[in-house]
Amino acid sequence: MTKGIKKAISTVLMLSLVAACTGCGQSSEETGEFSPKYSSDTEYKLSVAGTYSNFESLESAIERFYAYYPNGEIEYTYLDDYRNTIVHALAGQEAPDIYVVQPWMFKDPQFTSLFESAEVLSDPDLKIDLSQIRSGVRWEMENGDVLALPIFASSIGMLVNEDIFAKEKLEVPADYESLVKCCDKLKAAGYESPVMGANTNTSPGIGYAFAYPVFAKAVKDDRTVEEGLNALDPSAGEVMRDSLVRVKEFVDSSCIDVDKCTAEIEDDYNAVIMRFFEGDVPMMLCSGDVVSGTRKRESKSEAFIEKPFKYSFYVAPSGDKGGYYMDSVSILFSVNKNSSSLDMTNEFIRFLTSKGELGLMAEEKGLITPTKDYSIDEVYASLSDFPGDRTISFNDIELLDTAVKEFRAAAYAVVNGEMTVDEAVSAYGSLFGE
């Protein structure tokens, strides 16, 4: 062996030693990397029950989990009529090991068993790292227990065609005043309706997506109104005024052509996306769920295939000092503490909370990650470091679904001129039924 070769081998060995020593100094827990707790040949069979008929992002995560524990199987099952069957399923002989819960279920007596059956994920013995979950979406019980792991977060706001703004040399507006100015310029540049959206009274609808954050901020700032709102007390409707006035100003401005929206956008999901992909809409009001459907539909839009463009999600600039970020939870996973494979179930949850996993799942699903790190999906990059004082998380306010529906109906009526703001405010409590 020549002297040179000996020298090279010695160098490689030295470097290996140094690298090993460096590695020893930092545990996987600190780095957030997943480190299997059990033997890789552990056999298991887990089931996950959920509301999605298709849960590809979970299946991808399961595939990654198989890399550590190949001798098992995790099956995702879509339950028909989930809200009625999950309780029976949990009580049945084929109870799922993991099941989906949503915040609205918490105070509904029908779902009590879901939370009673849930493993306390914040138990230190389980070593599940919840620190990376944003505080706004981390759902702690009154006693501090965490019974469900947020998998996806969601919001409402607008999709922005970045290429148009780059072309017109405009900044994406951050507050209402700049929105109006921006829309004037865009309109002058030939965009008939600089902002569009589904003219519906659902979550992605124009009025709700644009003004609900203003309304939610008002409730957050004065939570004494919550009770009246939840009780559908007409007098509580006054709290909607500012947001409805803003809606009215908005539809009366040059920003949006409601008739055009009505004519060109037939529904609040698929049509919203396909219209946005036509490429001539600078801003499209929508919900996070709509954003999650964009990627799959890129290949279905001939216009987008022909002329693709960069797009991102932004908070709607409906406030005077800026927009408000509704940081809400989409779905959460709870672990069935009666699971016959509880250890491996918790191990899987621990895997999901390891570095990057939740981010990857959210990125694949097209929804907002529940973690602090927004960097994985650049569509939501604008939400990173969003000011806390303009962020309304799901547990900042406790409005029942009925109250929310009342606001959606009020906003829809104002947007379409069916009611004035005063009429809508005074009709609170009976708007949705109408």
Added chain:
Amino acid sequence: MKKRYIIIINIMIVGLILFIIVKYANDRASESNHVSVASFEKMTTTTEQIIANYLEDEQHLCDIWSNYINRSAEAGIPMTIDDAISYIRKAKISPEISGHLIYIDDGSMAGISTSASTTDESDYSIDYSNIPIFENLEISNVNGVVNLTRAYTNPLNGVQSIAFLNNVKVRDEKTEAMREGLLIRVVPVSRLEQKLVFLKGEYENVEISIIDWDGDYMIHGKSLKNSNFFEYFKSYNPMSAQDYNKVVETIRTGIGSMHIRNSQNADSVIAYTPLSGLESWYLVAYIPTKELTVNRSIDWMLLGIVSAGLLVLLLCNLLIILSFNRKLQVAAEAANQANEAKSHFLSTMSHDIRTPMNAIIGMNEMILRSSLEEKTLVYAESIRTAGNTLLGIINDILDFSKIEAGKMEIMEVDYNFVSLLNDLVNMVQNRAEEKGLSFELDVDRNIPRILHGDEIRIKQVITNILSNAVKYTKEGGVIFAITANKCEDDADQVILHVSVRDTGIGIRKEDLDKLFVAFERIEEKKNRNIEGTGLGMAIAQSFLNMMGSKIRVESEYGKGSEFSFDLKQKVADWEPLGDFESAFKHFLSERKRYRVQFVAQGAKILVVDDTEVNLKVFVSLLSETRMQIDTADSGDAGIARFKRKHYDVIFLDHMMPDKDGIETLKEMRECKDSPNQKTPVICLTANAISGMREMYINAGFDDYLTKPIDTGRLESMLMRYLPQDLIEKTDIDDKELGSPDTEIADKAADSRHSILLIDNDVDHLRRAKDWLSDDYKVVVVKSGEQARSYLEKHETELIVLDKDNEINSEFEGGRVLRNNFKELGRDELISQVNDFFGN
């Protein structure tokens, strides 16, 4: 062949074998894979049968329930919904299976179950209004062989289940009206999955799925992602919409298999078949391709072993070839040495025989020149004949040596065909006469006179054939015939047909093949008294082959033979040769004895030879030239004379003891103060094997002359190398040529005819005068002016001119003989002059 080529060829063969093995292994593996896939398909259809049978069984049990309920209704004692469920509760055996009965006539899709809710043991109510499983079914009239729903969540226990349906009629307990009900036999999917456990033994990683028309799974394994098989397929197998539709259509309409990419981009196989008895349900079996395909590691191992074996074989081959090469090298060296030994032997033999022959023939020549006694002349003539025969044998051996070495070349020149015939006939006729044989000539008068070819080799070929004819004929005679025909292919050529027919001993047919084999003599014992080496015909055949012809033989044993050949020759002059026979007869009658070609009194020559008798022969042969000849008996003696005295020509023997001719020449050439710096040195050698000429010329000699010395050649060579002014002292010189008044005639006689030769070539004039002077008064002049001057004062009977000479036109008339006599030999010239005078 070079070693590297052998290695390359071997490596290519090894590569080819490996390629064939790999291809064979691949083909076998491919074939095996096809078989595996076919087996997998077969397994799928078997599974389909099992599942179909199971589903039919379940449907059958559902039908039994419904039939019982409906028969009660038909019998006029319809059951209430509670009665029906109560009956089913009793009838069903498995606790996992439950029966649901719901009203469908009012769209409520609500009813009761055989099992209680998992959350409330007292609650048996059931509600399917939020479970969309009947969308594709006509539930008011389910009448299929199997009426099956997709997999769905059992609303009472949350278990994924499938349901078998049938219509029933029940009585409404409150209104007593008959109601339309739907009986649902609810079976957990896990129960169906248990039926497929048997497959695990045969295929470890097989996953069975059942999909509906839209691709939605009823059941599916962990590898098939998504809730819809077709969506899954599209996600991981990108293709055009047209191709995708074709795939979907294929799965929906037939039984078969296909390769797909799974979610990890690994190759997989799916086999598909419709579920019999069901509309729009399909069984899809999935398996990773690697589990189906043959494990080829054994093939690679086998390939490795074969490769190693072939490489060992290659090495062995190389070693053996190297060993053979070494032996061949040794054999080649031995053969080279043997060849060198042969060349040395030939050289030595040639030299050693020619050296004494030189003395014998040379001295005999002197006897023939000087003796006047008839008997002595006869004896001397016999010696000359025998000597020439012996030289012929040696020449044959030397020629054969040249042919074998590939050094024999055909030298083509213009030649006079008459001269060639003269020499041939002259040579053979004597021998024939001596044996008492007749010799007949049949020469075509129209053969062109001047041809272009290798005269010497043609003469040699015909001489050999004629000699054999004479040698092997005891009585009768030999007929020598030559004809010529114009060549059809080439107007400038003629085809000579040469034939020699004899009445000799003839050749057996079986011996004909031996005729042209070197050193092979036919009937050796019988012909042992006939001289010969057995080379003559082989050499003749070789020469003819080199000239594009071959000898044909027709023979009848005991009666005679005919040898013939056709030879293409280019024609230089189409003038026909005329009546050769009469000319030849005259020539024979006038055949003359030797005459010296020139006299050079002032010439000084030196001859160096270690053999005293050869020196004497040399001096004697040139005695009539009157040159001053010095001799030296060794190389050193020759060098001493070379340094002292000027010579016009030096003859130097090659093979001498102590210092041979080449060494002597080298020393002479190195001598700076010799008066012979520019003197031509001619090698005398008895060595006449192939390649000698090149060797002597390369060694520095100006020319070479073989022994035994031919006087004519020697004199011709001297005439070429001696300074012309020295030849001036002979009978014919420039001075005389320039003074036609001085008539020169050898042995003058007034009765002889007078001839005037006119030509500007002095050498030619000198030779021609010499040849004709015995019988005629010959005067030679160099120019037309001289000729006219001469003719003003003298009469001459014949003027001989070269036909190309410009002065021809001045002497047209009957006295003039025009010819290209520069081309003619001695005998031919004499013959033509004799013809003119009618001699």
